[in-house]
Amino acid sequence: MSTFALRLPDSLYAHARKLAEQDQASLNQFITVAVAEKVSALNAVAFFAERAGAAKPGDLASFLAMVPERSPLEGDER
Structure with a gap:
């Protein structure tokens, strides 16, 4: 595991510390999870940008054309 010295503005540090306490986590664990969420x-x-870039015009229309024509299920009319 790596270590990294992090400089935070006092207000952000205090807010993060309070949120970590509310989450019953250490500040280190809270920041680690926050970084993991951002990376994810x-x-x-x-x-999704890569997948969308590979799409061709008309792909969606072709896909939707495969859906059979039928009435909505009861309760799904709206």
Whole structure:
């Protein structure tokens, strides 16, 4: 595991510390989870951008054309 000295503005440090306490976690654990969430979100954006870039115009229309025509199920009319 790596260590990293982090400089935070006092107000952000105090807020993060309070949130960590509410979450019953150490500040280190709270910040680690926050960084992991951000990395995951950015990876997801990159993944979907790559997938969308591979799509061709008309792909969605072709996919939707495979759905059979039928009335909505009871309760799904709206």
